[in-house]
Amino acid sequence: MTTILGCIADDFTGATDLAGLLARSGVRVSLRIGVPDSSPSETAAFEVIALKSRTAPVDEAVTETRAALKWLQAAGAQRFFWKYCSTFDSTAEGNIGPVAEALMADLGTDQTIYCPAFPENGRAIFMGNLFVGQQPLAESPMKDHPLTPMRDSNLMRLIQPQVTRPVGLADRLTVAQGSDALRNELEQLKAKGVAHVVVDAVANSDLEIIAEACRDMPLMTGGSAVAMPLPALYLADGTLSADAPKAQAPQLGVATIVLSGSCSAMTNKQVADYTSRGIPAFQLDPLALAENGPQKALDWLSKQDLDKAPIIYATANPQSVRAAQEKLGVAGAGEIVEATLSACAVAARDKGARRVIVAGGETSGAVTKALGVTQLDIGTEIAPGVPWTYCQSGGHQIALTLKSGNFGTETFFTDAQEKLNAV
Numbered sequence: 513m514t515t516i517l518g519c520i521a522d523d524f525t526g527a528t529d530l531a532g533l534l535a536r537s538g539v540r541v542s543l544r545i546g547v548p549d550s551s552p553s554e555t556a557a558f559e560v561i562a563l564k565s566r567t568a569p570v571d572e573a574v575t576e577t578r579a580a581l582k583w584l585q586a587a588g589a590q591r592f593f594w595k596y597c598s599t600f601d602s603t604a605e606g607n608i609g610p611v612a613e614a615l616m617a618d619l620g621t622d623q624t625i626y627c628p629a630f631p632e633n634g635r636a637i638f639m640g641n642l643f644v645g646q647q648p649l650a651e652s653p654m655k656d657h658p659l660t661p662m663r664d665s666n667l668m669r670l671i672q673p674q675v676t677r678p679v680g681l682a683d684r685l686t687v688a689q690g691s692d693a694l695r696n697e698l699e700q701l702k703a704k705g706v707a708h709v710v711v712d713a714v715a716n717s718d719l720e721i722i723a724e725a726c727r728d729m730p731l732m733t734g735g736s737a738v739a740m741p742l743p744a745l746y747l748a749d750g751t752l753s754a755d756a757p758k759a760q761a762p763q764l765g766v767a768t769i770v771l772s773g774s775c776s777a778m779t780n781k782q783v784a785d786y787t788s789r790g791i792p793a794f795q796l797d798p799l800a801l802a803e804n805g806p807q808k809a810l811d812w813l814s815k816q817d818l819d820k821a822p823i824i825y826a827t828a829n830p831q832s833v834r835a836a837q838e839k840l841g842v843a844g845a846g847e848i849v850e851a852t853l854s855a856c857a858v859a860a861r862d863k864g865a866r867r868v869i870v871a872g873g874e875t876s877g878a879v880t881k882a883l884g885v886t887q888l889d890i891g892t893e894i895a896p897g898v899p900w901t902y903c904q905s906g907g908h909q910i911a912l913t914l915k916s917g918n919f920g921t922e923t924f925f926t927d928a929q930e931k932l933n934a935v
């Protein structure tokens with residue numbers, strides 16, 4: 513069917529996050545890994561293109577995003593959503609601002625909004641300042657992110673150096689007055705030449721007001737949550753037909769593999785919870801992998817009963833990660849782990865795994881590529897921002913979930929399996 517909303521995300525787990533929140537509506541959401549080579553066919557009402565552009569050079573990110581926009585326009589979309597991280601991860605050079613300005617130029621629009629708030633995951637914006645739980649962004653663990661350390665919490669100050677046109681704020685006091693007041697404020701800012709408007713939101717009810725006010729903008733930008741109300745709004749006014757195709761869940765076997773390459777605080781807790789249940793587990797050591805390669809892990813995997821949902825993980829505490837990085841380099845350690853988890857994913861699929869659970873954004877990119885996955889349909893949600901997806905891999909239909917490092921609760925790996933059992 514004709515695509516109603518065309519979305520572009522700057523990383524893979526971010527793309528499944530957005531797709532999962534749109535899929536809460538029950539309508540089919542399709543996710544493409546990279547810009548498809550072929551012209552659009554069998555498109556869904558909501559199409560999400562996952563890029564890996566968050567920390568790419570600015571020119572590369574802009575070029576790729578423009579190509580994604582073209583593909584979505586060919587699919588029929590007239591409204592677009594640019595998804596970045598709910599913690600506004602970007603370098604000083606970009607890429608959030610330059611990409612937004614390029615999309616605005618291509619769409620011939622002179623204003624967009626910025627709303628990374630995701631209240632269900634503790635991300636709120638007040639007076640233009642982004643909070644992670646109770647901490648300002650720049651005091652949260654994001655201040656030490658290896659690639660995109662966030663050292664300022666003020667979104668206007670973060671955006672201004674990344675763009676050429678004025679930046680402004682529609683604050684919570686306006687949002688609290690409702691969608692007409694917000695629309696009015698946006699018009700007034702537009703009349704003053706403000707092209708980039710940060711919009712405050714601390715609760716889902718704010719996001720509903722913002723979506724209502726901005727639904728007809730050619731381009732909205734934000735975290736996933738501000739897009740969540742859009743399907744219901746499109747259904748209510750008939751833009752989206754009530755009999756648009758629904759998400760379908762295939763029946764798949766229970767053979768499962770869990771692969772974790774994220775070292776976030778939350779993933780460390782999730783791995784600790786899962787391994788404490790006596791589930792078969794294999795811990796990858798990057799230094800041993802550098803010396804002996806992945807064979808030991810693959811041999812271990814070949815002997816496992818996949819119905820017990822074994823886990824292979826490199827997840828480790830910050831000291832161990834630093835020790836590996838000192839010897840192998842940050843990129844070197846990452847690549848060895850990603851290559852091994854990718855090889856394990858393929859081996860597990862070939863051994864019969866039809867449920868694949870992956871933790872970590874970079875890890876998800878590597879595993880998805882190794883599994884040859886290009887298109888995913890979004891299924892049931894496990895935790896806010898983490899859905900199951902269904903896709904083809906090596907001639908098999910599989911269920912795949914890609915968990916962002918910080919998302920999910922401690923019991924995520926068991927929650928994921930229980931969710932699928934209940935479908």
Ligand SMILES: Nc1ncnc2c1ncn2[C@@H]1O[C@H](COP(=O)(O)OP(=O)(O)OP(=O)(O)O)[C@@H](O)[C@H]1O
Pocket residue numbers: 525773774775776779798826827828832833834836837845846847848849850871872873874875876915916917918
């Ligand atoms: N023990 C380890 N030592 C060094 N590097 C590791 C180790 N375990 C994993 N890594 C690497 O750390 C990186 C983790 O990044 P990844 O994006 O997968 O997780 P994340 O940052 O927690 O997730 P997200 O991007 O969703 O927040 C990967 O490149 C992975 O290969």
Ligand SMILES: O=C(O)[C@@H](O)C(=O)CO
Pocket residue numbers: 523525526527529530596597598599735736873897916917
């Ligand atoms: O918005 C978020 O926090 C996530 O979807 C994300 O972008 C993970 O990298």
